Amino acid sequence: MMETVDSLFENALERYKAGEEPANLIPVFKQICDRAPKSSAAWACLAWLYLLNDKPTPAYKAAQKAVKLNPQDAQSRVNLAVAMLETGQPGVRQHVDQAMQLIMIDTEMRDEIKQSIADGVSRKPDWKSLERVKSWLFE
Template identity: 70%
Template sequence: MTNTVESLFDTGLERYKAGESADALIPVFKEICDRAPKSSAAWTCLAWLYLLDDKPNPAFKAAQKAVKLNPQDPQARLNLAIAMLETGQKGLRQHVDAANQLMIVSPELREEIRSSIEDGFSRKPDWQSLAKVQTWLFEE
């Protein structure tokens, strides 16, 4: 029996929420991206997992694809900004600003990003790039 892309995605998310390591989940989300290359959500998840696993170059590529597929996703923009910070690239401020604009329009998205950042720190406590982006997004 072949798993559908949707069931693979749901299972991957459940495993992530249960605390499974990024390293173990990267192959799952790579397969999802291979099978559903236009799934922004899959690319966003893959980028996040790469970032958690200290692999900023593949994270950058995955985040770029996620943003290209869905420019209105603040998590994809957040991932891209973090990957750009970690790979020493310029131009990340536009992605932080775009994420901020999207969060202003939607309090639900703002809370999702806040939760995502908390999750990131729970898995990678000394994550400097995430701390910088958090400051930029939530400095009030």
Template identity: 65%
Template sequence: MTSTPEELFNQGVERYKAGESPDTLIPLFEEICDRAPKNSPALASLAWLYLLKDRPKSATKVAQKAVKLNPQDAQARINLALAMLDSGKKGVRDHVEMAQQLMMAADELRDEVKENVEDGLTRKPDWKSLQRVKTWLFE
């Protein structure tokens, strides 16, 4: 019996939290996104994994889809802003400002984003664009 995209997504998130490498998780999340192309959280997660592996063009493409599917997803907007910064594109401010507005509306969302930012800096300490976005969002 094959797992559903939702089951695979949950497994992938648990594996990520356990410290598994983006290299091994990217194929899993690509499969999830192929099987469930309108799954915004899976797209946002795949964008994040691409960003951790210095693949901003791939990240931009999937983060744009995630934001289009769910414009109220602060993490998807942050991922798109990071991908745009990492690839030298303009228009970052709009996504950061929208993410700030969304985070102001929900403390649990703000906490989740803050955790993700700290996780990203732990996994990729020299990530300059994430350090900039962290400053914009939290300082």
């Protein structure tokens, strides 16, 4: 029996939260994105994993898809801004400003972004691009 996309996603997310290496989870999230190409959450996760794995170009492409599918998702905007910084793309500020507007009106989303950034810094210390986005959003 094939796993449903939802169970595959939940399982992969749990593996990530348990500390599994991002490199091991990239193929899983690629499969999820192939099976559910309109899942902005899956694309956002894939972008984040690519960023953690020092692959900013595929991260940029995945983050663009996530933002296109769900422009109101702050995490997708943060991922896109970080990927843009790491690939030298212009227009970063627009995505940071959009993420800021989203987290100002939604405290739950703000807490999730803070938690996500803290997780990113703990998994990848000295992550300059993420630190810049964090300072723009929260300082």
